[in-house]
Amino acid sequence: MKKIRSILETIFRFYIDGFRTMSWWGKKVWLIIFVKLGIMFLILRIFFFPDFLKTNFSSDRERSDYVIEQLTGNN
């Protein structure tokens, strides 16, 4: 248990040191990554990209029926 804790501490310190001593470009790209992910998941995904079938139908059965209707509709 002690050994695992020590390994986890080493890994944690490794990352913390890495981020602390990061160069200017490293800090800049991390900022870009966070802004980008924020725009993608908090704005685009939620407000502009709802899953069409999940939003409009409550069960897989209804989704299947809808798609089959789309495929066979005018036949």
Place this chain on the structure above:
Amino acid sequence: MLENIDLSLVNWSRGQFALTAIYHWLFVPLTLGLSFILAFMETIYVRTGDEKWKRITKFWMTLFGINFAIGVATGIILEFEFGTNWSNYSWFVGDIFGAPLAIEGIFAFFLESTFVAVMFFGWNKVGKKFHLASTWLVAVGANLSALWILVANAWMENPVGMVFNPDTARNEMNSFRDVVLNPVAIDKFTHTVTSGFVLASVFVLGISSWFLLKKREQEMATRSILVAAVFGLVSSLAVALTGDMSARTISKVQPVKFAAMEALYEGRTEAPLTAISILSAGGEKLGEKKIYDHKLQIEVPNLLSMMTTGDKEGYVPGLKDLIYGNAERGILSVEEMMERGKYARQVLTDYRMAKELGDSASVAALGARFRDSEFTDNYFRYFGYSFFEHPWQVIPSVPVTYYSFRVMVGLGFLFIVLFVLALFFHRTKALERHRWFLWLSLCAIPLAYLASELGWIVTEMGRQPWIIQNLMPVGVAVSNISTGAVQTTFWLFALLFTALLIAEVSIMTRQIKNGPKH
């Protein structure tokens, strides 16, 4: 049925997907190739103990990091679009995409994110060999991630290893092996990753040439050119080989795309390979599609027959054979495929009606047909043709496919010449004297991106009108959403990706101007 679909919605949805895919692909190939270049450079450092190689590796690693960080997750937007804009397609694809994309996610998350951190934070903190192993694992991980995405894409071009479930309207994977070892997937993976290696090599060659032009960091630049030229030359030859293999596979599984790539209308034996020509629309038409004649044609006799059939007298079908059929050559007409597709769709309709009426005997009998190879191989495989009104609707844009293919191949040969010259000038210690060559290398960077994007344009435009070859046309795949919503997100993406690209170019340019740390 396609007549009832809002073409403006289809076109905006296609445009949006193309925009995001093209931008996404600006980031990916450099990651694929530069990761291996870093691994080679660091290997030389570890083997020789020469600190200059460490400095060189760290410089290119910085550029790799900028590209990796800005490009990461840009592909997720494509998955958003599947669910919103292409819901019929996403549902129909079923679990075929699920397995490869899940594996890709695991690889991307565990391999890349773990070892990228060691690669950047681990200098002087972990052992040399452990660090080197991490760099190699990043390279292998990045390229394996690409494998799973390309397997999914290849399935769309040659759907195999699945069975259609008429209850759920989804395709279910019945052979993971067939999906992964799909010949299109193998060709696509090898061709795509090796083209990424070429792009990265041209990038390293071009940036190093800039240093030589500026008379800065000459030793770093010269050493980098050597690595890039060797890796680039080997990769370019691999690209040519895998491209040839890929074209042969396409001629079998997507013959219409292949004929469009060659602008070949009349099938023939002893078919010559057109190196280049100017396409000119004559008065003749194939349905409502213009027929293009070749002007100022430069051709190599028999080569197309040789390349596609292995026999210089082999028969290569043209678009007319493929549209009207050629009984002598065993080619079905599109009209026949449309009839078979309509029959398959009628069986699906009857199955749906039988279910609604609670006619269990008919449900059992009709449902069994979707598991019967006689029905799936002869009728359901043409399901997508049932949505067309006219045979000519299956013809893609011939000029776009033809020219994109030729420019891509032409640039591929230019890069081979570039790498050979780089090696020659390096060996004769004449790199700095030939400033024209250094300028040419620098100018080749955007050309490498152009060639890479054109490859995807050939692939995706050439297979129109299909989203899934023979099974689903793009018009049937779209969601019933408003065109305005797609237009709004199109411009949002254009803004977001342009901002990311500007950020990448400006940070990278600044870092290049700073040069490697002393």
